[in-house]
Amino acid sequence: MRPFDPPLLAIASGALAVRVGSTDLVFRYLRPSMRPWLIAAGAVLLALGAVALWDARRRTRPSDPASSRDGCHAIDQPTAAHEHHATWLCWLLLLPVVFGAIVDPRALGASAVAQNRGARQAFTEPFDLSTYLATHASGGQAPQLTMAQFIGAARKPTDRDLLHTTDVRLLGFVVAHPTEPSRRLLSRLQVGCCAADAVPLVIEVTALAEQPRWPAVDQWIEVTARLDVAATDRIIKANTDRADQFAMAAVTASDLRLTDGPAEPYEYP
């Protein structure tokens, strides 16, 4: 048994999948619906690795009467079958385990927004805004919209008046504008399958009541806000002229609360 024997690599990968899948770590990387599949794949790898290890152990003891027939078989195949197929590359399978432990990366945040701005289009699903707002207002609190819902509705002529006259809550983190540091931007990443396909959703806060200080980059905040129609129109026009604009809509905020990041850091289309 060598350190990089395939059954051991399968067990390491399986252990990583089960460990990540069984905790909130999984939300840093994948959309929540992938979670059961990740755990199942990890369990299968652990089981396959255990069977292969048991088999390799049995082959190395040909004197054992219980496996004498397979002992002959083992002579036909002088080494355990899996040892034929290992390429030098297979040890790379340990890298995800090692990086996961040593780097222990956080979910993508403001720096990823800066990296990905402009080129990718976020997906906004059509929905009935007035019904949503009527059914989601609870206990005097303004209804919460996802960033994608807000941006989608802000571009729909029939929904704009409603967004302009109704308070909604938006959850996101603070990002810095690349060229104009005075502009206040709220952002969240939209993830289709895994964090590798993250698309930024950015909303500019043009006016802020009763809260003089804008928090530091990457701080999670919840703002209570209304659509700033004129600023949104300027943004939409600028975006059609240049692809790498940052924000997709603009709001005026009446309240700002610092929060911890949610367990699921991304929005999912």
Added chain:
Amino acid sequence: MRAPASYTSTPDTSTSAPRTGNLPAITAVVWVNLLLVLAYSGAFGRAVASERVENWATVFLSLMLQALPFLVLGVVVSAAVSTLVPAAWFERALPRSPVLAVPAAGAFGALLPGCECSAVPVAGRLMQRGVPHAAALTFLLASPAINPVVIVATSVAFPNQPRMVLARFVASFVAAVVVGLIWQRFVSPEILTTRIATLVEHHHHDGDAPRLPAFANTAIADFTQAGGYLVLGAMLVATFQALIPAATLDRFGGEGIIPIITLALLAVVLSICSEADAFVVAGLSRFSLTARLVFLTVGPMVDLKLVALQSGVFGRRFAQRFAPLTFIVCVISAVVVAQLLLGST
């Protein structure tokens, strides 16, 4: 026996210490440490402060963890197929006429899930048992490109573009059949016959009685082989994303011929398993749908990993002809199908 050099008996040079007596102890030490690292991950604090490195690691791990369930499903099903279905069955199932056998083999490829690495040795064994070369090659191309696992992965990765799934299926199937027919018509069978005769031992155990250990060993062999290359691909993609800002990629993205060529070459270089490539390409939304379809069509049929495998099993002379032919046919097929089904250029 001549061992196919690329995937057999490449010893772990890093670990094949002459004093094999110490190996179990070394293995134990390595693995105890690894398990400790795994158990206490997160407890070390962040050793790397750079946000760029952190984002790189997040993207890299995301790609790996996203691909893992699909890769595992693929190797489990392909291990079941190669340990439970005798290769003679394929021979009986194919029409006698080679011209009919080629599309039929392509259709079988669509029904049998498996990743690239299992399709190569299975195709070799099919040829050895008298299946026409062209049919076996079409099976080799079609199987990893259009099987159900890949179809499901593609539809998950493109939730808003259901036509992408159909376009990928059609473009890949057409490309596989056309390559098979061109091979049948224009290439001398002698390129493969001498090589096939030497192909004695291979990847799978389809002569054995069905056994759980054979199943597990085959699945794990496929997993580690594909997994190593998947790690390489995920690292390259993460690096690509971390180093190149969106604005630079825009220069190659968009519409037209440049993004098509860019993604076709990227598919070859990245060598991502067909069960995971749709997720990678879904994120490249700055490229036209046509360019992304080209990526999805080329990737499972021509990539660095496959060409290496094919040179090992079928010989370098074969790979030198087969890979460029397949590459060109794939690009043309994908562009034409995109025009017809995706309505973009």
